[in-house]
Amino acid sequence: MRRRLTLIAAAATLGLTLAGCGGAADKPAESAAPPAEATGKVGVFTWWADGSEKVGLDALTAVFTKDYPKLTFDNLAVAGGAGSQAKSVLAAQLKAGNPPDSFQAHAGAELQDYIDAEQLEDLSSFYTDNKLTEQFPKDLVDRLTVGGKIYSVPSNIHRANVVWANVEVLKKAGLDPTKPAENLEGWFADMDKIKATGKTPLSVAGSWTQVQLFENILLSSLGVDGYNGLWDGKTDWKGADVTKAIDAYKKALSYTNTDRDSLSDWAPATQLVQDGAAAYNVMGDWAEAKFAQDGDKAGVDYTYFPTPGTAGVFDFLADSFTLPVGAPNPDGAKAWLTTVGSAEGQSAFNKAKGSIPANITAKTDDFSEYQKSAIKDFSQDKIVSSLAHGAAVPVAWLNDLSTAVSKFGGDGNVAGLQDSAAAIAAKFAQ
Amino acid sequence: MFRRVKHWGPGLLLLAPTIILVGVFVYWLIFENFRVSLTNQHTAKPSNKYVGFENYTNLLADPNFQHSLWNLLILTVVFLSGTLIFGFLWAWILDKPAKGEGFFRAVYLFPMSVSFIASGVVWRWLLSSLQTDQPGGERTTGLNRLLDSVGLGFMQNDWWSNPTWGIAAIAVPAIWQLSGYVMALFLAGFRGIPEELREAARIDGCSEWKLYRYVIFPQLNPVMLSAVIIIGHMSLKLFDLIRAIVPDANTYDVQVPATMMWVKYIGSDYADAAAIGMILLVLVAIVVIPYLMYTSRAEKR
Numbered sequence: 001m002r003r004r005l006t007l008i009a010a011a012a013t014l015g016l017t018l019a020g021c022g023g024a025a026d027k028p029a030e031s032a033a034p035p036a037e038a039t040g041k042v043g044v045f046t047w048w049a050d051g052s053e054k055v056g057l058d059a060l061t062a063v064f065t066k067d068y069p070k071l072t073f074d075n076l077a078v079a080g081g082a083g084s085q086a087k088s089v090l091a092a093q094l095k096a097g098n099p100p101d102s103f104q105a106h107a108g109a110e111l112q113d114y115i116d117a118e119q120l121e122d123l124s125s126f127y128t129d130n131k132l133t134e135q136f137p138k139d140l141v142d143r144l145t146v147g148g149k150i151y152s153v154p155s156n157i158h159r160a161n162v163v164w165a166n167v168e169v170l171k172k173a174g175l176d177p178t179k180p181a182e183n184l185e186g187w188f189a190d191m192d193k194i195k196a197t198g199k200t201p202l203s204v205a206g207s208w209t210q211v212q213l214f215e216n217i218l219l220s221s222l223g224v225d226g227y228n229g230l231w232d233g234k235t236d237w238k239g240a241d242v243t244k245a246i247d248a249y250k251k252a253l254s255y256t257n258t259d260r261d262s263l264s265d266w267a268p269a270t271q272l273v274q275d276g277a278a279a280y281n282v283m284g285d286w287a288e289a290k291f292a293q294d295g296d297k298a299g300v301d302y303t304y305f306p307t308p309g310t311a312g313v314f315d316f317l318a319d320s321f322t323l324p325v326g327a328p329n330p331d332g333a334k335a336w337l338t339t340v341g342s343a344e345g346q347s348a349f350n351k352a353k354g355s356i357p358a359n360i361t362a363k364t365d366d367f368s369e370y371q372k373s374a375i376k377d378f379s380q381d382k383i384v385s386s387l388a389h390g391a392a393v394p395v396a397w398l399n400d401l402s403t404a405v406s407k408f409g410g411d412g413n414v415a416g417l418q419d420s421a422a423a424i425a426a427k428f429a430q
Numbered sequence: 431m432f433r434r435v436k437h438w439g440p441g442l443l444l445l446a447p448t449i450i451l452v453g454v455f456v457y458w459l460i461f462e463n464f465r466v467s468l469t470n471q472h473t474a475k476p477s478n479k480y481v482g483f484e485n486y487t488n489l490l491a492d493p494n495f496q497h498s499l500w501n502l503l504i505l506t507v508v509f510l511s512g513t514l515i516f517g518f519l520w521a522w523i524l525d526k527p528a529k530g531e532g533f534f535r536a537v538y539l540f541p542m543s544v545s546f547i548a549s550g551v552v553w554r555w556l557l558s559s560l561q562t563d564q565p566g567g568e569r570t571t572g573l574n575r576l577l578d579s580v581g582l583g584f585m586q587n588d589w590w591s592n593p594t595w596g597i598a599a600i601a602v603p604a605i606w607q608l609s610g611y612v613m614a615l616f617l618a619g620f621r622g623i624p625e626e627l628r629e630a631a632r633i634d635g636c637s638e639w640k641l642y643r644y645v646i647f648p649q650l651n652p653v654m655l656s657a658v659i660i661i662g663h664m665s666l667k668l669f670d671l672i673r674a675i676v677p678d679a680n681t682y683d684v685q686v687p688a689t690m691m692w693v694k695y696i697g698s699d700y701a702d703a704a705a706i707g708m709i710l711l712v713l714v715a716i717v718v719i720p721y722l723m724y725t726s727r728a729e730k731r
Contacts, residue, residue, distance in 0.1 A: 088696045091474070113698055116475035200566040206678035259560035259569075261591050264677040277566055396473055399680065399697035403494055407682035410593030 038331035041074045044321070045093075045103035047086035049079035051267070052289030056353030060155070063348050064339040071332050076100050087395075094119050099324035101333040107144055107154055107318040109231075109397075110390030114322070120151040121323040126334060132341050135359045139383050140318065143391075152320035153341045156355035159374055160284045160386040161216050161307045161315035164270060164291070167300065169279040173197045180305040184220050184248050187308040191255045194279045201255040203270070203278035205263035207406045211398075212388035213282050214249050214405050220309030221245035224382050231385070231392045233429050237422035246414045253409065261409070273302065282307055284317070284389070288370045289354030298369055306377075314381035317389035318358060397428040460711070467704035474698040485705040495706075498685045501597040502713075505686060506665040508598045512605035513661050514654070517612025524613070525620040535617070538610035546607070550674020553603040557675065559591035590676065596683040600672055608664070612657045619653035620646070659721045663714050687713075 048057040054077075061073050078086035083104075090103055099119070105111050114120050127133050127150055133141060136154065144150050163180070170177045173194040181187035191201035204213050219227045222235065222245055229235030235242070257278065263269050270287045272278035274296060281287070288304070296302050306313070321340050327333050339345040346357035351367055356375045364375060385391035390398060404420040467485055471477045489495045520538050524531050541549070556572040562583060570578065574586040589599040623646060631645045669688040676684050680693050687706050694703040 088692075091696070091698060094474075113474040116473060118476075119474070195565065198565065206676075207680045208678060257560070257566050258564050258588070259558055259566075259591070261676070261678070261681055261683070262554065262558050262560070264554075272566075277569060394473065396697040396699050399693055399699075402680045403682055403685070403693070406678070406680055407494075407593075410591075410596075410683050 037070075038068070038329065038335050039070045040329050040332055041072045042102070042329055042332035042336050043074040043076050043100040044336060045076040045078070045086070045090055045100040047078055047083035047104065049077040052286060052293060052353055055289075055293075056156075056349045056355075059352045060339065060345055060349040063342075063345045064336060067339050067342075067345075068332075068335045071335055073336075074101075094324065097326060099326055101327045101329050102321050102323060102336050104319055105152060105322055106390040107140075107152060107320040108385050108391035109394045111144075111152055111320070111322075112146065113394055113396075114324075115146055115151055119325055121325055121327075121330075122149045123151055123153065123323060123337070124149050126153075126323075126337065130338060130341060132359075135341070135343070135361050137358070137360060137379070140358060143385070144320070152322045153337045154318045154320040154358035155340045155346065156350050156353060157316060157318045157358050157378060158284050158286060158355045158389075159314055159377070160212060160317055160389060161219060161310045161313065162283065162285050162287070162304050163307050164273055164281045164283055164287050165303050165305075166273045166276050166279055167303055169194065169197075169199050169273075169276055170303075173199070173279070177303045181308040182311070183309045184217065184252075188248075188251055188255070191279070195255065199276075200257045200272065200278040201280060202252060202257075203272040203281045204253075204256045204260045205266055205269040206261055207402055207409075208388055209266050209269060209283070210253075210260065210409055211402050211405050212284070212386075213252060215315070215387040216282050216307040216310065217249040217252055218242075218245050218387075219313065219315060219384065220307055221248050224313055224384055227384055230425070231387075233425070237425050238418060242421075243414065243418060246408075246417055250408075250412055250414060253412070284386075285370065285374060286354055288368065289352070292354065292368060304370060312381050314378050314383045315386050316378075316383050317386040317391045394428065397424060400424045400427075463704045463707055466700055467708050469701050471701045472699045481701075485701050486709070489702060489705055489709070494682070494685070495687070495690065497682070498687050498690045501684065502666065502686045504595070505597045505601055505668065506662060508601040509604050509608075509665045509668075510658060510661050512601060513609045513612045514657060516605060516609035517657065518616050520609065520613040521616035521620060524617060535614070538613050540610065541607045542611050544607065546671040547674045549603055549607060550671050553671075554675045554677070557589040557599055557602070559588040561586040561588070590684050593683050597686070600668075600675060600684055603675070604665070604668065604671055608661060612661065615653050615657050616650065619650045623649050655721065655724075659717060662717045666710065666714050666717065 046053075046057060048054055057075070057077070061075070064071075064073055078089050086104075090100075093099055094114075094117070105114060111120075132153070136144075140154060140157070141150070144152060144154065165177065165180075167177045173190075173196070175190055175193060181190050194201040202213075204210055218230065222230070222241060226235050226241065230237065230242075257263075257269075257272065260269070266283055266287070267290060269278075270281050270283055270290055273281045274291065274294060285304075291298070291302055298304070305311075321337055323330065323333050323337065340349075341359060343357075343359050343362040346359045346362040347364065350357045350362070350364075350371070354368070354371065356367075356371055356378060357364065364372065367375070387393060387398065387401070393401070401421060401424055404417055404424065407420075408417040468480050468482060469477060470479045470481045470484075520534075524534060558570070558572040558574065560570045561567060561574050562570045562578045563586075570586075573589070577583060577585045588596075590596040592599070627645055628641060631641045636645070667688060668686065669692070672684055672686065672689055673679060673692075676689075679689055679696070685693075687710050691703050691706040691710070694706065
């Protein structure tokens with residue numbers, strides 16, 4: 001009798017377990033109904049929860065509800081840490097087979113993880129149906145294409161190699177704000193002059209912004225081919241030119257604010273430039289939206305230029321939207337993706353977010369001066385993929401390298417950083 | 431046969447939901463976690479190839495993980511000694527018959543009612559690493575500003591941004607928060623010692639120091655052990671406080687296994703994250719299981 005009861009208990013346990021696992025319903029994503037006929041809720045997952053990013057998302061949502069009045073937009077944004085919190089939430093949902101209808105992901109290597117995990121639907125036919133291939137720049141479409149298939153619709157393009165500077169601080173140090181340094185040596189010489197006036201020459205925040213600074217220095221020091229080679233194995237991490245680049249990064253760090261790890265995100269570091277406490281901040285061009293929102297004027301209060309030594313190079317990252325396998329409302333999701341890719345949606349979204357539209361047919365007449373210059377640069381510059389934002393390497397590689405860069409911030413051991421970066425590259429290049 | 435079922439059946443029926451729920455949501459998940467830790471699932475791509483204990487050996491050989499274990503040791507030593515010293519001191523002071531005991535007891539206990547996340551946000555500001563004599567020093571805030579304004583500027587330091595001892599600074603808010611709890615434990619211990627014992631010792635000509643050394647302290651041993659176990663296992667699992675104080679989870683200076691597990695998990699390295707989870711579980715078990723055995727033996731006696 002006792003044994004039978006144990007069996008029953010075991011069976012009940014098993015039943016619960018199975019019920020827990022069986023949640024992943026495999027719904028077909030392909031459906032006959034055109035997006036315009038779709039009804040219901042469309043849950044869209046992003047990390048655009050506040051600031052200029054939320055303003056942009058709201059603008060995009062407004063276009064979406066106008067285009068598809070039958071659909072309700074369900075904002076599933078999760079705040080915090082350049083998307084790191086959101087990504088963990090998303091990973092758990094995807095693992096449980098409970099995806100949103102569409103989620104945000106950086107285009108490039110970061111998307112690769114989801115593709116490998118077979119969590120994304122192929123959108124190639126969606127591209128042909130909506131004639132999107134002609135509307136996006138070829139460079140971008142090439143970077144989105146994996147094994148001949150496209151898995152996401154880019155919403156915007158950002159540039160990660162921009163220096164934002166406080167005009168007044170530069171003038172006080174005797175520097176001409178309209179003539180930025182042409183290479184790292186010249187830039188460091190400028191920073192010495194700023195240091196002499198008692199201001200912080202270069203502001204930076206916690207780990208990921210340090211990785212972005214590191215990436216900029218690598219790009220400036222190694223050049224386009226050398227930088228790209230770091231990710232595909234053509235550049236030797238142990239080479240003397242990399243040592244020189246890491247030395248330059250060490251020098252750059254010596255000009256930064258000592259409380260960098262305490263700053264909660266990129267915005268406080270950019271704020272130091274706005275407040276006149278620091279001269280330069282290397283940050284992606286989402287900073288432009290912050291300057292605009294705070295009422296600062298380009299050329300008067302602040303100025304911007306490509307990181308010295310990287311003029312003519314566009315260090316790119318793009319946000320994109322996907323159709324996950326098993327999305328509850330695939331037709332609604334396709335309607336959302338149609339708005340995201342459309343010229344009208346991209347104008348509304350990018351104007352507010354400070355980025356540039358991926359869709360070249362989008363109207364940009366009323367965009368800010370910076371945005372117009374970025375659009376021009378994107379069309380003629382050499383394009384490289386950003387490290388810190390998941391365009392160059394998969395997340396796991398970026399994570400390990402971030403730990404090494406964070407460690408370097410404390411011990412300043414050049415050989416140590418070089419050895420660990422080489423070991424990490426070897427680990428993931430296989 | 432039927433009578434025997436009648437004897438233990440209702441009891442089992444009553445317990446069954448708990449047994450099943452705990453079985454599924456605690457023990458089965460531990461097992462599942464252990465299973466993942468033996469696979470090579472280092473990316474989001476599903477993979478169930480078993481690699482044995484390779485993840486564990488790789489982790490233990492990884493200098494970053496060794497550094498996180500070393501940090502954990504520093505954190506636990508500082509956190510434990512801090513709470514024990516302050517907890518004992520406050521209990522000892524309050525044990526003397528004095529006015530306002532209830533008031534001070536409440537004051538010392540209150541920090542415990544604040545969540546680590548809430549206090550962490552305040553302590554992030556208090557433990558700001560900028561110092562007044564550094565470039566940009568006019569922006570100095572928190573404890574460094576306080577020290578400077580009371581003339582103790584030389585005591586300013588970079589708190590948790592220090593590459594070697596940074597983790598000890600994380601123990602400061604933890605001590606602030608839990609010393610009151612340890613005080614309550616000790617106070618209960620003091621009150622449990624009958625006044626007669628002290629009187630008897632005094633009549634025998636015992637000095638105050640010897641009274642404590644030979645009469646009071648031995649009787650406080652069980653309390654002391656409880657405090658060490660409770661604070662120790664909290665320290666091993668400490669995650670939320672670090673996460674609230676340090677903006678970026680991937681900050682090497684204050685990396686402990688719990689935060690490293692989170693970083694690995696975010697990077698879709700499920701196998702390594704699960705392995706770190708198992709190592710943490712074993713570490714906590716080493717602390718807790720002997721204590722459980724000790725108390726159950728004490729209860730039987």
